[in-house]
Amino acid sequence: MCDSCNCDEGTVVTITRLEPGQAPPHHHHQVRTIALETEVLAKNDELAARNREYLRSRKILALNLVSSPGSGKTTILERTIRDLRHELAMAVIEGDQQTRRDAERISATGAEVVQVNTGAGCHLDSSMVARALVQLKMQDESLLFIENVGNLVCPALFDLGEAAKVVIISVTEGEDKPQKYPQMFRAATLCLINKTDLLPYLRFDVTACREMAVQVNPDLEFIEISAVSGEGMGRWYDWLRQRREGLHP
Amino acid sequence: MHEMSLAVSIIEQCSQAAEREGAARVLEAEIEVGCLAGVLADSLRFCLEVAGATGGLAGAVFRIAEVEAIGECRLCATSFPAASFLALCPSCGSEDVSLSGGRELKIRSLTIED
Numbered sequence: 001m002c003d004s005c006n007c008d009e010g011t012v013v014t015i016t017r018l019e020p021g022q023a024p025p026h027h028h029h030q031v032r033t034i035a036l037e038t039e040v041l042a043k044n045d046e047l048a049a050r051n052r053e054y055l056r057s058r059k060i061l062a063l064n065l066v067s068s069p070g071s072g073k074t075t076i077l078e079r080t081i082r083d084l085r086h087e088l089a090m091a092v093i094e095g096d097q098q099t100r101r102d103a104e105r106i107s108a109t110g111a112e113v114v115q116v117n118t119g120a121g122c123h124l125d126s127s128m129v130a131r132a133l134v135q136l137k138m139q140d141e142s143l144l145f146i147e148n149v150g151n152l153v154c155p156a157l158f159d160l161g162e163a164a165k166v167v168i169i170s171v172t173e174g175e176d177k178p179q180k181y182p183q184m185f186r187a188a189t190l191c192l193i194n195k196t197d198l199l200p201y202l203r204f205d206v207t208a209c210r211e212m213a214v215q216v217n218p219d220l221e222f223i224e225i226s227a228v229s230g231e232g233m234g235r236w237y238d239w240l241r242q243r244r245e246g247l248h249p
Numbered sequence: 250m251h252e253m254s255l256a257v258s259i260i261e262q263c264s265q266a267a268e269r270e271g272a273a274r275v276l277e278a279e280i281e282v283g284c285l286a287g288v289l290a291d292s293l294r295f296c297l298e299v300a301g302a303t304g305g306l307a308g309a310v311f312r313i314a315e316v317e318a319i320g321e322c323r324l325c326a327t328s329f330p331a332a333s334f335l336a337l338c339p340s341c342g343s344e345d346v347s348l349s350g351g352r353e354l355k356i357r358s359l360t361i362e363d
Contacts, residue, residue, distance in 0.1 A: 029273065029362045030363040031361070031363075032361060033277075033358050033359065033361075034360075034361065035357070035358050036262075036358055037358075038266070038355055038356045040280075040356065153251070153287070156287055157251060179335065183285075186334050
């Protein structure tokens with residue numbers, strides 16, 4: 001059998017009568033290898049770069065909030081918006097597979113919000129954010145929170161055009177999450193350890209959690225908070241103020 | 250979980266490249282996956298086979314090349330191949346390691362038939 005196209009030429013005798021004028025029945029196909037070097041995520045990354053440029057031109061600080069489901073992302077945002085609304089303009093893009101529940105909670109705080117329902121999708125991508133940005137009425141120099149789909153795996157891979165990723169872990173989860181899901185903790189700039197008001201009732205070891213996170217990302221910053229009691233939230237607000245100042249000193 | 254959407258994207262890009270080149274069919278595609286890219290090579294291979302079963306890519310072989318990351322110890326400056334985010338310096342045992350590479354996720358080449 002011929003190597004290039006699996007034809008049987010050369011292995012068996014074939015006897016073929018040609019109709020007068022019939023085209024040659026067989027030719028060797030040309031096989032060649034072309035170098036591509038195409039980034040698989042190029043389309044997402046290009047669109048993310050455009051989102052980033054748009055946000056930068058309007059001096060908007062965009063943060064991508066990522067965590068497991070139930071870590072308290074929406075509660076943190078509700079409290080943050082209520083506490084800072086007289087100081088800062090804030091808008092939110094809410095990502096969930098289904099329902100507008102989270103967007104309704106944010107809307108109740110008076111902030112501008114757009115809900116993205118991903119359907120079966122396990123993460124937000126840059127095109128969803130681009131479409132949400134068109135609908136969102138944002139002020140220049142404001143703060144944009146993008147609350148990603150609750151999932152510690154896939155959102156790590158998809159750049160949305162944010163200035164930084166903030167990963168949230170709650171103390172009701174295992175303290176070894178950073179090592180189980182290193183991709184996400186590696187990609188994040190800040191780690192919020194939430195629900196610290198529950199620590200007296202749990203066996204969560206905050207120091208061990210931080211140590212495990214630092215092993216996957218030596219540059220990760222930490223703030224311990226309780227969005228319910230308000231403990232530590234001031235340090236989170238200071239972090240936000242610093243990041244904003246870094247954007248337009 | 251995201252391997253299927255990546256597989257669909259890879260197939261789309263391979264098909265477009267094959268069309269640009271005027272290829273009759275694609276025999277082989279070589280994909281490069283870094284060990285820290287967050288992509289499971291086995292899962293991607295499975296998804297590519299499932300998603301690529303039609304059109305000019307029917308029967309194409311997807312070869313996945315896995316690429317290691319390079320770790321560099323920030324204490325003793327030793328450089329070493331790292332297979333995970335939890336890489337420890339092999340010479341001084343430090344955890345303070347900066348990683349480069351290993352995040353690759355690309356289509357290296359296509360072998361096509363005209």
